[in-house]
Amino acid sequence: MAATRWLDEEETRAWRGFLRLHQVLRAELERELNVDAGLSLSDYEVLVGLSEAEEHRLRMYTLAEQLAWSRSRLSHQVTRMQARGLVRREECPTDARGAFATLTPAGLAAIEAAAPGHLEGVRRHFFDRLTSEQVRSLAELTTSVLGVEPW
Amino acid sequence: MAATRWLDEEETRAWRGFLRLHQVLRAELERELNVDAGLSLSDYEVLVGLSEAEEHRLRMYTLAEQLAWSRSRLSHQVTRMQARGLVRREECPTDARGAFATLTPAGLAAIEAAAPGHLEGVRRHFFDRLTSEQVRSLAELTTSVLGVEPW
DNA sequence: CCAACCTCCTTGACGTATCAACTATTCCGC
DNA sequence: GCGGAATAGTTGATACGTCAAGGAGGTTGG
Numbered sequence: 001m002a003a004t005r006w007l008d009e010e011e012t013r014a015w016r017g018f019l020r021l022h023q024v025l026r027a028e029l030e031r032e033l034n035v036d037a038g039l040s041l042s043d044y045e046v047l048v049g050l051s052e053a054e055e056h057r058l059r060m061y062t063l064a065e066q067l068a069w070s071r072s073r074l075s076h077q078v079t080r081m082q083a084r085g086l087v088r089r090e091e092c093p094t095d096a097r098g099a100f101a102t103l104t105p106a107g108l109a110a111i112e113a114a115a116p117g118h119l120e121g122v123r124r125h126f127f128d129r130l131t132s133e134q135v136r137s138l139a140e141l142t143t144s145v146l147g148v149e150p151w
Numbered sequence: 152m153a154a155t156r157w158l159d160e161e162e163t164r165a166w167r168g169f170l171r172l173h174q175v176l177r178a179e180l181e182r183e184l185n186v187d188a189g190l191s192l193s194d195y196e197v198l199v200g201l202s203e204a205e206e207h208r209l210r211m212y213t214l215a216e217q218l219a220w221s222r223s224r225l226s227h228q229v230t231r232m233q234a235r236g237l238v239r240r241e242e243c244p245t246d247a248r249g250a251f252a253t254l255t256p257a258g259l260a261a262i263e264a265a266a267p268g269h270l271e272g273v274r275r276h277f278f279d280r281l282t283s284e285q286v287r288s289l290a291e292l293t294t295s296v297l298g299v300e301p302w
Numbered sequence: 303c304c305a306a307c308c309t310c311c312t313t314g315a316c317g318t319a320t321c322a323a324c325t326a327t328t329c330c331g332c
Numbered sequence: 333g334c335g336g337a338a339t340a341g342t343t344g345a346t347a348c349g350t351c352a353a354g355g356a357g358g359t360t361g362g
Contacts, residue, residue, distance in 0.1 A: 004267035017293025022173045097327045097340040116155040142168025
């Protein structure tokens with residue numbers, strides 16, 4: 001067992017900064033999205049995923065993978081969103097185990113109403129404070145760590 | 152009302168990458184920390200905050216601010232941790248409204264046992280995949296957005 | 303000096319996330 | 333084809349996070 005590789009000062013700044021940045025941005029964007037559109041960020045992410053999909057629907061496992069969510073989390077989330085009429089479950093004809101999540105017209109309307117304000121918030125709280133060089137290096141950093149493009 | 156300022160391709164990569172990076176790292180580190188030390192990341196953050204404080208204690212509002220948490224969240228969290236013997240509440244002699252959260256010996260032992268493995272995970276999943284230049288620019292990016300050092 | 307206001311903290315209700323356990327179906331090697 | 337393994341999805345219990353409301357103590361200005 002090797003000695004602990006503690007973080008140096010720069011790494012500590014980067015790591016704590018990263019966690020705090022996410023915490024702060026997420027809290028504020030969640031609040032705004034909820035006030036303006038009555039959606040949580042989780043709702044929003046599901047709606048975006050489905051709205052970009054063919055026929056506005058995806059297999060549950062595909063959507064879960066795309067969001068980097070567990071199947072369980074997605075299942076619970078879809079149950080709640082279904083109860084509010086934002087999405088619908090459909091059977092899969094080619095795999096009887098499978099299920100589709102499908103955007104309803106109300107769900108489509110919700111994401112279309114919410115997106116402009118939300119993106120405005122993302123700009124205001126995040127991109128407006130960064131240079132394009134910083135944006136580029138952040139995009140590359142996430143690819144370095146994740147090993148893939150983020151979608 | 153101005154037209155929506157949509158995100159361009161690079162911004163989309165950066166933003167979705169940021170969210171996904173946090174999601175993936177947090178999920179994995181949370182899982183490891185829970186398996187190895189029986190702690191959640193929220194537990195860990197509170198324990199770190201207190202362990203770095205004078206006399207291993209802080210006023211609730213100070214700790215909340217330091218973590219960028221709501222008072223409510225911290226109050227619930229401390230209640231749960233108190234029930235497990237990790238922290239203790241103490242009255243504040245100079246302000247009767249106030250309360251201290253104090254690390255117990257068990258809490259100190261828990262953080263000391265958990266830290267090496269957790270930091271090892273942070274290295275393995277994050278810093279080992281970045282150049283020192285990337286670390287530096289991430290640290291600066293967080294400062295740009297937050298406007299302050301992250302502690 | 304006291305009424306109005308502000309701050310510190312807690313609580314309860316509800317929405318959200320995780321794990322483990324479970325059902326149902328499909329896949330695969332023989 | 334059939335038995336075991338793997339996959340898709342759900343569920344229930346529990347932990348976590350947020351909001352709104354409220355109690356109790358400080359602070360301040362007339």
